[in-house]
Amino acid sequence: MSVRPTVWAPAAARVDLDLPADGTRLPMHRGDDGWWSAEVDLPHGTDYGFAVDGGPARPDPRSGWQPAGVHGPSRVFDAAAFAWSDDGWSGLDVRGAVTYELHVGTFTPEGTLEAAAQHLDHLVHLGVDVVELLPVAAFNGRHGWGYDGVALWAVHEPYGGPAALQAFVDAAHAHGLAVCLDVVHNHLGPSGNYLADFGPYLTDAHQTPWGAAVNLDQDGAEHVRRWICDSVLRWARDFHVDAFRLDAVHALVDESERHLLAQLSDEVADLSATLGRPLGLVAESDLNDVRSVTATRDGGWGMDAQWADDVHHAVHALLTGERHGYYVDFGDPQVLATALTQGFVHTGDLSTFRGRPWGRPVPEDVDGHRFVVFSANHDQVGNRALGDRPSAHLPPGRLAAQAALVLLSPFTPLLLMGEEWGARTPWQFFTDHPEPDLAAAVRDGRRREFGGHGWEELYGGPVTVPDPQDPATFAASVLDWSEPQVGEHARLLEWHRTLIALRRVVPDLASGDRSRTRVTVLPAPDAPHAGPWQGVLVVHRGATSVVLNLTDAPARVDVGGSAPRVLASWSTGAVVPPAEDGAAWAVELPGPGVVVVG
Known part of the structure; x- marks a missing residue:
């Protein structure tokens, strides 16, 4: 298959197709709404880029393959060339499904999708239903969490690139596992983001914790919204992905008549009907507002489920005794009781941490499976000063209690990779920025962030925050696969298997009826x-x-x-x-x- 290159650059006076293999540039032709096209078909494997108004060649904003990294040329990827073997896969509803959060780079020593697929048997034996991959969108450097992606249509090359993702999904389906992709639409990373060269993908009309907001409601927003929605539809259609976890949707600032998430929900529902299998949308939201899971016809955003951090805070604070930061309102057993029955603790009352009323009540008819809950996840572990897991502090009996509270709740449970055996490896914040100034800024910012959180009292002494840029920080976060077979690790693993099995066969435990x-x-x-x-x-x-x-x-x-x-x-x-x-x-x-x- 070949493709005819197109790109949206509404303010450009000239756009050229750059072909680095022979050093040529071909003029592109302007069409409607600021779209440019080249009168040439490029076969699979062809490197290319776009030069706006005589400037340097930049990667395609819709690039599906960045083999030389986010600063290099794009490469044509023929998604239809993969030989799928999952014709018998009918899909899976993510609501109520046991989900396993997996970071490709640290799940195995190899850090690739191919290597991760070799451990799918472990997940099947554990009883997992859905494998949730932390973001795989291409970012600068080799190692990182993935939340600073800039090529949102491409798969990070060190993980194996786009063909490796197709192979992983195909293998997961062969094991009876659905695949959820964590996608980040609320901001872009600091290195390799060339979108401003093409058009108003960002806007200063709104600000987010990462700076200018993604443009969802200003001039040109309809094309930015298409860039986002089309990427999700492509992952589902061409990569057979079953569900999507949408990162920090509260940072998607959209004051238009129809919220981006409502648009996305309706379009995904249409594709689901066309494909004949479920497609799930799960929102990470800090708003404590069930608008996210309310149907679009009723004025909601139409998500299938949303994360419920309050359940984590209630479980963690009760079992560990931690009360610093956002745990200040948690730790009491009656608060845990509220979390386990309502999903949210703050439903319009004062949030001490935020210093203002927070959240809205949860209607009685909202099913518990609409809330994704956990006792650990990448944020709750990785954003601790030392990246230490609960298993670094809690005795086995409390780890067993933690597992029971989450896995036997009326919600949709999620496990962080390694949690099932009480992994003793930390999961720390790590980066690999090649630019010295950016590396220094990230390193210094991390140290400042943890300067006043009371970590010394928590850890019982001085705390040295790991250097995100130190390769040892990344290496320490790689799972140790020798652990699950020994001692209390093996016992805890079997306990998780038992609880998940009970959830499958005992109707009371499978129910989302709060x-x-x-x-x-x-x-x-x-x-x-x-x-x-x-x-x-x-x-x-x-x-x-x-x-x-x-x-x-x-x-x-x-x-x-x-x-x-x-x-x-x-x-x-x-x-x-x-x-x-x-x-x-x-x-x-x-x-x-x-x-x-x-």
Whole structure:
């Protein structure tokens, strides 16, 4: 297949097609709405670029392949050349599906999509439904989280490039796994972003934490919106991607009559109908507002699900005792009870961290599967001063409790790679910027960011923030695949497998009906507490109960019911029959421990 190059450059007086193989430039012809086209067809593998008004050649804003990096020429990629073997794949609804967050560069020592595919059996055995890839869009340098991508249609070459992504998705489907792609539309990285050479992709009319906003509602916005929507449709159509996690949608500043996300939702729904398989959209939103998952016909954005950070904060603060930063309003068991039943903790009340009221109430009819929850993710671990996971601090019993709270919740659970075995490798913030000034700015900015967060008190001494540019910071974050087979790692891995299996076969645990979830705190604390919470919780999921003893002493907990049986036990918990007529059945378990009965 060959392609006829086109590019949007509305203000340009002249655009040339640059062909570096023979050093020629061919004049392009202006069409409607600022689009330019060349009267030549380029076959697969041809390098090219665009020169605006006699300037240097720049990569195609819609480039599908950047083999020489984001500063090099684009290369024609024939997506139709791949021999797919997933004709039998009917897709998967992401709502309620167990999702596994994976960073290609640190998932394996090789750091490639091909190497990651070799561990798909591990994910199948774990019970995962969806593999969520952190951003693969091309960025400058070799190593990075991926959230500074600049070639949003291309696959980072060190990961294997676009053909490797197609092969990974095909292999995942062969294993019965869906693939979710984390995509970033709210900003672009600082190196290799040449979009301003072509047109108003960004606008100073709005500002975001990264500077000028992506232009969604100013002059030329219809073409920028097409650039975004067309990229998502292409990943689904040409790469068979099943779902998309949309990064920080609260930073998509759009004051137009129809929000970009509503447009995207409707277009993805149309493509889903055409393809005959589900396509999911999951929003990362900090707004605590179910508008994101409200249907577009009802004035919402039409997302299938959204991340719910409040559940993470409630679980983490309770189990660790941390109260700094945005954990200040969390840590109390009653707050956890709110999170596990509502999804949001802040629903219009004061957020101490933000210093103002935050969020909106969650209507009763919103299904729990609309919320993606987790006890760890790339942000919550990687944005700690040392990139330390909960497993660096929590004993095995509390890690088991953490897993039960998330995996047996009425929500859509997500695991961070390695969490399933309590990985002891950190996941730190790492970059590989070749430009000395940019490298220094990132390094200094990271140190300033963590200067006043109380980390010394948390870690019990002076803290040296890892240098993001040091190759050792990246290397330390690579998973150690020798861990899952040994000691408590193996036991914790088996515990995660057990909980996920229960979620599949026990209707109460699979349900997203929040009205059938309630939390009992025993005993109810009557005074403020500090440090990790000590007590007993029972999470009732219909007729099934998850009993968590978060003390160091044995506990006896009434669970009622008629001869309940132990479905899973981290500790040596046992069901105890009533001592007398009219008394309740009970569970006895040592601490810390977890027992699931039903």
